[in-house]
Structure formats: C-alpha cells, structure tokens
Amino acid sequence: MVAHTGSASKALAPGLRIGWLVVPPEWSGSVLAAKEAADLGGPVLEQLAFAELIAGGGYDRHLRAARREHRRRRDALLDALTRHLPRARVTGIAAGLHLVVELPPGTDDRRIAEDAARAGIAPIALSTLRLDAPGPPGLVLGYARDSPSVLHAAVFTLAGVLRLD
Incomplete structure (x- = not known):
C-alpha cells in the first residue's frame, strides 16, 4: 500500500x-x-x-515562477563555483534548493564551515548531516533565499576561506 x-x-x-x-x-x-x-x-x-x-490556478502560476527563480539562482551559484572554485566537485544539482561541494579527502569540513561563518557565510558541513556512515567531506550550499549577486559574493568569500588551508 x-x-x-x-x-x-x-x-x-x-x-x-x-x-x-x-x-x-x-x-x-x-x-x-x-x-x-x-x-x-x-x-x-x-x-x-x-x-x-x-x-x-494561482498556486500553479506561483510554482512556475518559483521554479524559474530557483533555476536562475542555482545557475548563478554554479557559475560562481566554476569561476572561483573551478576544481570543485559539485553534486546534488538537480535536488532541492541546495547543492554539495565535495572537498578533498582529509579536509575538516566542520572547521571550513566555521571559518566560512566567521567570514559571513553559512555553508553546512556535510559531515554534520551523517549519522554513522563515513563519506567525503563537503559543504552544503543553499540558494533558495539569496540573489545571484549575493551568491557570487558568497562563493568568492568561500574560495578565499578554502585558500587559507
């Protein structure tokens, strides 16, 4: 059932x-x-x-407009990642209102997320979302709320944080 x-x-x-x-x-x-x-x-x-x-029909119209806007924001985030973190492996692009940037093995994604928070952005450390299973370190980046220009600036800031390692 x-x-x-x-x-x-x-x-x-x-x-x-x-x-x-x-x-x-x-x-x-x-x-x-x-x-x-x-x-x-x-x-x-x-x-x-x-x-x-x-x-x-208002809900359908709203959903169509929201999908266009979320796609615009997602594309802006992907463009910023391509520009500022060209070697980043990005996954989860088609799922929800966030994506994942995988970090090199051995990277402390929690420390990176804390450093990013101090720099004014708030990615989520991928490791904090796991119960038991090991997996690659990474950062979850949301794009539902921010404009393309804010997303570009955030990725630029994130690139600076990652270069500090």
Whole structure:
C-alpha cells in the first residue's frame, strides 16, 4: 500500500503548515485518529485560502515562477563555483534548493564551515548531516533565499576561506 504526501512549505511558506496526505481507505480511520490526537486538526482558514489558490490556478502560476527563480539562482551559484572554485566537485544539482561541494579527502569540513561563518557565510558541513556512515567531506550550499549577486559574493568569500588551508 502507498500513501501520497505533500506540503506547501517550500513553495509558499514554512509557517503556513499546509500539507496533505492521501492514504488507502483502510488507513483513513487510524490516520484521522492520529491527526486528531496530535493537534486537533489543521488551520481551517489557511486551508480554505490554499484551496482557493489551487482552484484559481494561482498556486500553479506561483510554482512556475518559483521554479524559474530557483533555476536562475542555482545557475548563478554554479557559475560562481566554476569561476572561483573551478576544481570543485559539485553534486546534488538537480535536488532541492541546495547543492554539495565535495572537498578533498582529509579536509575538516566542520572547521571550513566555521571559518566560512566567521567570514559571513553559512555553508553546512556535510559531515554534520551523517549519522554513522563515513563519506567525503563537503559543504552544503543553499540558494533558495539569496540573489545571484549575493551568491557570487558568497562563493568568492568561500574560495578565499578554502585558500587559507
């Protein structure tokens, strides 16, 4: 059996707390009971407003515009990485609103992230996201919020931090 889930958090706003769950009929009773026990239901006014946004086509228009903007920002980040860190191995390009810059084996990605934070940027050390499995060191770079010019400046700063090693 399969349950389908979704959320408007990334597309609209995390604070909206609107999501959906489509379950097989035989699960509906227990899912409804669990939802009621967890929080007595969701925000009715926000759900109605979101339903109107969907029915009127506004949500689709917003998603198309957001995808264009996120692609523009991702492309700017990739361009900056190509310019300022040309030997960087970049992965995760097609996934979400971030990508990963792998660092050479033995690099302390936590220290690099701390140095970058002191320089005014905030990459996430890839090693902090692992539970047990070893893997290459790296930095997770998000691009959902910043303009292309800010992303270029951040990568320029990051390149300076990496040269300090």
